[in-house]
Amino acid sequence: MISEEIIKKIWPRVRKKHLFPEIPIPKVSEGKENVALEMKNKQITINTAFYDKIAHKMDAEEVVEALLDHGISHYTYCPWDFHTHLRLFTEAKRVVKDKERAKRSAGLFMDVVADTYCVKGKKTPLPEFYKQIDKGKVDEVITCLYQRIWGVDLCAKEDEEVVRRLARIPYLDKKQWDKSIQKFARVIKVLLEVEEEENRQEGSQANPMGDHGLDGYTLEEIDQGLRNFANQNVGLKEFKETFEDFKEELKEVGYGMEGGMGRGEGTPLDADLIYYMKLAESYSIPIKKVPMEKRGFLNPHSHSPWEIGRPFQDVDVWTSFGKIMPGITQTWNKIEGSTFGERESIPDCIIIIDSSGSMTNPRKNLSYAVLGAACASDAYLRNDGQVAVYNFSDAPMGGKAILEFTSERAKIYQILCKYFGGGTALNLNELDPLLEASLKPDIFIITDMKITNLGKVIGYLNNIDNRITAVYIGENTYALRFREAMAKKKNISFYNVTKKEDIPKIVLGKIKEYFQGNL
Amino acid sequence: MKNPFDDFRDHRTREREIPLDSIIQSRDRVMSKIIKGYEKLLEEEVKELVWLVQYNTVIKAYTLAEKAVKEFDYRAEDIEEFCYELDTTDKIPYLITGPAGIYISALCNYTQEGEISLKLNDLKTQINLLGYRLPVGKKVIVEGNLGDFTGIGMEGGELVVDGNAKNYTGAGMKSGRIRVTKNIGLHTGEWMMGGEIFVGGRVRGMGKIVDGKVYEDEKLIYPRNYRQSNVYY
Numbered sequence: 001m002i003s004e005e006i007i008k009k010i011w012p013r014v015r016k017k018h019l020f021p022e023i024p025i026p027k028v029s030e031g032k033e034n035v036a037l038e039m040k041n042k043q044i045t046i047n048t049a050f051y052d053k054i055a056h057k058m059d060a061e062e063v064v065e066a067l068l069d070h071g072i073s074h075y076t077y078c079p080w081d082f083h084t085h086l087r088l089f090t091e092a093k094r095v096v097k098d099k100e101r102a103k104r105s106a107g108l109f110m111d112v113v114a115d116t117y118c119v120k121g122k123k124t125p126l127p128e129f130y131k132q133i134d135k136g137k138v139d140e141v142i143t144c145l146y147q148r149i150w151g152v153d154l155c156a157k158e159d160e161e162v163v164r165r166l167a168r169i170p171y172l173d174k175k176q177w178d179k180s181i182q183k184f185a186r187v188i189k190v191l192l193e194v195e196e197e198e199n200r201q202e203g204s205q206a207n208p209m210g211d212h213g214l215d216g217y218t219l220e221e222i223d224q225g226l227r228n229f230a231n232q233n234v235g236l237k238e239f240k241e242t243f244e245d246f247k248e249e250l251k252e253v254g255y256g257m258e259g260g261m262g263r264g265e266g267t268p269l270d271a272d273l274i275y276y277m278k279l280a281e282s283y284s285i286p287i288k289k290v291p292m293e294k295r296g297f298l299n300p301h302s303h304s305p306w307e308i309g310r311p312f313q314d315v316d317v318w319t320s321f322g323k324i325m326p327g328i329t330q331t332w333n334k335i336e337g338s339t340f341g342e343r344e345s346i347p348d349c350i351i352i353i354d355s356s357g358s359m360t361n362p363r364k365n366l367s368y369a370v371l372g373a374a375c376a377s378d379a380y381l382r383n384d385g386q387v388a389v390y391n392f393s394d395a396p397m398g399g400k401a402i403l404e405f406t407s408e409r410a411k412i413y414q415i416l417c418k419y420f421g422g423g424t425a426l427n428l429n430e431l432d433p434l435l436e437a438s439l440k441p442d443i444f445i446i447t448d449m450k451i452t453n454l455g456k457v458i459g460y461l462n463n464i465d466n467r468i469t470a471v472y473i474g475e476n477t478y479a480l481r482f483r484e485a486m487a488k489k490k491n492i493s494f495y496n497v498t499k500k501e502d503i504p505k506i507v508l509g510k511i512k513e514y515f516q517g518n519l
Numbered sequence: 520m521k522n523p524f525d526d527f528r529d530h531r532t533r534e535r536e537i538p539l540d541s542i543i544q545s546r547d548r549v550m551s552k553i554i555k556g557y558e559k560l561l562e563e564e565v566k567e568l569v570w571l572v573q574y575n576t577v578i579k580a581y582t583l584a585e586k587a588v589k590e591f592d593y594r595a596e597d598i599e600e601f602c603y604e605l606d607t608t609d610k611i612p613y614l615i616t617g618p619a620g621i622y623i624s625a626l627c628n629y630t631q632e633g634e635i636s637l638k639l640n641d642l643k644t645q646i647n648l649l650g651y652r653l654p655v656g657k658k659v660i661v662e663g664n665l666g667d668f669t670g671i672g673m674e675g676g677e678l679v680v681d682g683n684a685k686n687y688t689g690a691g692m693k694s695g696r697i698r699v700t701k702n703i704g705l706h707t708g709e710w711m712m713g714g715e716i717f718v719g720g721r722v723r724g725m726g727k728i729v730d731g732k733v734y735e736d737e738k739l740i741y742p743r744n745y746r747q748s749n750v751y752y
Binding site: 094095116119120121148149150151161164165167168170171172173179182183186187 | 534535537538539542543546594596600603607636638640641
């Protein structure tokens with residue numbers, strides 16, 4: 001019988017063997033009899049019911065040690081983090097083309113890597129454990145593989161060709177994991193299809209070492225993993241596909257239900273939104289602060305003789321020869337600093353984004369406009385500013401979405417990701433209430449400038465003195481016209497975005513005059 | 520003060536050798552030999568960066584390939600891996616599907632295994648000329664689509680393509696059997712002198728056949744119902 005005492009006895013030894021991983025002491029539970037191990041939120045749980053089946057073949061301490069070696073190796077080596085897990089899944093799916101098979105392939109691959117890492121580098125009873133447990137068809141093949149690559153007799157019947165192919169994969173070479181899992185999936189694809197068919201007929205058989213779900217990761221790790229995945233040169237389509245494959249599990253672990261991402265129960269997880277969010281988190285756009293008020297500090301300016309009744313703290317001891325005497329003692333006269341006494345802060349921002357037909361649909365391809373606007377909104381939110389959004393195509397005909405000033409990121413992204421298509425015209429009157437709702441907010445406009453009423457837009461922007469950051473996507477005559485018309489205005493900065501890498505070069509609220517004043 | 524690393528004092532970092540290490544080393548050795556052989560072939564054959572499929576060029580390239588592959592031992596898995604290396608790696612300077620196909624054919628023809636199974640479904644490029652001079656007693660099973668000149672000049676072997684093949688399939692084959700489960704392109708069996716071609720799907724166009732048999736969906740279409748060459752169906 002596996003007891004808490006056995007775990008307490010073994011745990012220090014196992015921890016030391018794995019160089020003290022930061023995971024809590026494992027627990028014991030009754031659990032299912034066909035799954036030996038579960039890992040949720042870093043907590044390893046060993047099912048005693050599983051042990052009862054092999055109790056006559058193996059010592060309880062050895063079973064616990066083997067299971068812990070397996071579980072910890074997942075934590076310390078493969079997959080290590082959620083990003084690696086996603087990567088392996090995506091590569092496997094490229095080959096097997098099916099979500100469930102890809103998950104199973106990735107899970108098996110991670111098992112092989114983790115176990116092999118453990119067997120190669122540490123003293124472990126894992127081989128004995130695999131020899132004793134009952135196995136399904138695929139697990140039997142994996143045991144054959146272990147037999148071949150570990151050089152230990154595990155009493156497994158070899159499927160010569162399959163095992164020979166699997167044994168050529170460099171499991172312990174992390175740099176080659178992307179390629180390796182493809183090879184792995186290519187070989188076991190047929191076996192998985194057979195297993196699926198058998199499961200359909202005889203009922204599903206669980207992986208004795210537990211499934212590789214998202215339970216093992218914390219919400220922060222999932223968030224970080226998605227961020228890294230979005231930045232790993234995967235396109236929107238691939239990100240969306242992978243996200244959809246994990247959507248249910250993400251919901252189950254509560255991702256997106258807490259603050260920062262769609263609050264409240266029932267908020268649907270939107271893959272597009274998450275993609276732009278994670279991508280935007282990796283870019284930091286600086287914002288220039290604006291002078292908001294006088295500083296009010298008094299600076300020493302000149303001397304005057306001290307008189308009885310004047311405060312001592314203004315006495316200049318150096319020119320008073322150490323004496324406190326009227327007429328001899330000198331005090332400082334102070335005046336208010338006028339040059340450097342300005343406190344700066346970040347205003348709110350109105351984001352005007354073009355979602356007309358000439359712009360990229362953000363739900364189909366990576367839209368630089370949405371990414372740029374997302375980065376800008378993040379920059380203001382990070383600095384405690386609020387953001388309002390005016391998303392337009394043919395606004396006078398109803399192609400628009402307006403969001404009043406808010407600091408709720410998910411709401412902002414929802415409006416930013418809206419795509420109307422069709423014509424391009426701004427209803428400038430609708431901007432007035434937004435401009436009045438905050439104290440001189442910044443304006444961030446991102447468009448390709450192919451606006452039907454561009455003349456009116458130029459006129460409108462010429463008449464306001466808010467800081468304006470105008471970002472135009474691609475080069476065209478309209479953008480040139482806009483630039484020329486606004487060239488003399490000192491409160492506007494222009495940026496051209498033709499590729500993703502141009503976005504971080506945007507400096508929000510940069511004003512020529514402001515810089516000139518400080519130089 | 521206690522040394523914080525005391526707990527690790529008796530930790531042994533030396534890893535034990537497992538058979539996987541030697542398998543990977545040997546695989547890497549073989550792969551580098553295969554790649555070297557291919558590079559040598561390219562050096563000789565593609566000096567002008569243009570490679571035309573002509574009777575003489577094919578024979579010359581195959582002679583060079585034969586010479587290169589005879590020098591080392593390898594298995595079917597190595598051939599498959601080489602196909603993927605050609606497709607993805609930057610280790611090999613360039614992939615020219617003609618010489619690559621001839622080289623892969625030579626690898627298949629000279630491996631010690633009688634049956635060679637190549638899972639090429641995930642290749643981005645289609646390999647041409649695969650199955651060239653496949654001799655008696657050899658069977659090559661390919662999962663995935665192949666390019667032009669598949670199974671040309673076959674010499675009694677069996678080539679199974681679980682997918683499509685393009686134009687000039689079986690051209691100049693002397694004997695043996697080609698089985699394509701899906702469709703096949705134009706000029707099928709051009710100057711074919713013997714052997715059989717079985718096509719599970721459609722034959723897009725026939726070549727000028729000298730002798731041999733062509734089946735479409737289990738029905739004999741040559742010689743019984745001979746179609747005009749390059750007729751589009």
